[in-house]
Amino acid sequence: MSTPRISLPVIDRADSGIAVLNRWVTTTPEAQQSLADATLAAWARAPWPEGLLAVNCFVSTNGDTVLSYEQWTGERELRAYDGAAADAGRAGLDREIAAAAGDAERSEPFVCRLHRSSVTDARNVPSCVVITTFAFEEAATARAWSDAICHADATQPEPTPGSISRHFLLSLDGTDVLNYSEWLDEESHRKFLENPAQTPEWQQVEEFTGLTHGPGRRCRPHGGLTAPLSTTGSETA
Template sequence: MTRRTEQHPDPTDSRIGAPIFSTWRVGTPERQRLAAEAIGRTWERRPWPTSDLLGYHVYAGQDGSTLMHYSQWSSPQAFEAFVKVHRQERVDEIDTAVPGIERVGLRRYRRYRSRERAAGETRVPGHVVTVRIDFEAGGEGRREEWADLVLKAVEDDPEGHAGLLSAHFHLSADGGHVLNYAEWESSEAYDRALAAPSTDAWERVRTYPGVAGFTGSRYTHVLGLLPG
């Protein structure tokens, strides 16, 4: 059985051995809505494929043209088994409902560190931001240190990040980049943080050696699926 949830995922769940993020380009806000509805129908019509899939969440990009997918797997092998047996029939049904979806990337990660929600925090994330940080070739070992610097900068600037509910740093399996999945109270809170005066700690983050570039994207959580 597959059931829906409005709750956001918990990236710190110790059972997650293979977090996977992917992106679909669908073109318009209306097609975002139709594709998310098709995903929900397709999954709800079928039994949950395996207990090794802990959760599957879909987000609408505020660019009006993309969907981000975040699935939480117990292991890479469990995901590969799903692809072999269950994935294609779901893809075919969704593509029949919403033709022309462009699947532009699927990336595998391991979570490195998180700034978890504070104890007793009751605010619901109204805004999800992902930032991909690419590193120059040979920079695999620098990714952890860079993430550490970011977390230290956030800790040293609690007022400027009052709207940040959590931040989760994932290292790509190919060694090339870091993905920060962050939950914010609202888009306004995120904009205020971006507009805040820079500090020495943030300058060290921005000028860290080996960083090749940053790519940020904004999302709204539109679909959560869990085993029933």
Template structure:
């Protein structure tokens, strides 16, 4: 592990550019959620996070980026951080996390921290890499898929089936900039989980484009819907509020 508290770290900056889920070197993508109560508090909490982080050096080179998103429910914040490894996250957890959370809680009391899960990126579907590089997503949709324990070993087969359907229906999904399929990993310590889930982090040009793409009925989507073992599918719409990165 390359994290070193003695090495000087760059400062922290907040941008509006979206993270790249397919970025090389991300060994442990982490997703977590907080409940904050109202749309106004979503923005206030995101601002408090940014202020807390920006007054401190970037905590470790093993943290590549940290995105904060507001859910359309007006309550939830999603945190998406890109780490080189799970061990790097735990070094941050022990050395830096609590003081930052304490300052955020002092600024905005009443935050409910729901949970944190570690994933592994299995496969990305980016129809037009040049367009994706030049276009910031207008909407992020996460799709959380739960599988029966008996068929959890076929998660990658299901993902491949979905990507086949996206290729088949490329015209209906022309405003999809990227779909990034993550496998839930069994994590250490408080990251304990069952490896029976897939998370699709999908990048769309706009909410209107996403709505238009719904209801596609090609044979490929019948294969997806009829695939055995997936028992619960939950989609959530998000917009990026802050993306924190090291300067330089």
């Protein structure tokens, strides 16, 4: 697979109907870097699957997690790749990555669709991406919680310093949320958590119940690949 390397995905691209987040927890920062390199290398050597738009790799800033984010045109194309013959589809790719993963612990892939986005600053380029999952008892609550955060973003008197965008993706059954947010830098996100906004809209977000906070990490982009002949986001990582 010979394609342009890109640094960040366009989460809200119109042609992406479904996405997959893969997560590995490594034992050392050195193992993290090695696995991130191996993940991109495995994708780069493989034939580009039909319907795959982009693959991006992230490493957590604390040195223990590698995440890859796949964007597909739709569920049919994703399922075709997942079910393909061992050497031509997901099974072969997973074997190659697993060989490089060593003792890293892999979570179940998170398959999701974009629900909504909130862009607060399109002028700046993020150097920090925060990737977090949440589990809810009901799909309606997951949607309402995501909507409430976007509403709180849009109605606060001043934008959150350093916040660039938030994107909320729902699992196929609607009960789990992937929150992908872009920040100018780590310090901006850290200050946001330490000094949360006190508007009524943000207070309403805090009042939601029936949710479980999943793993969350501050990350930096490690690199990525985009579909051949696509110019979306094509630049050297």
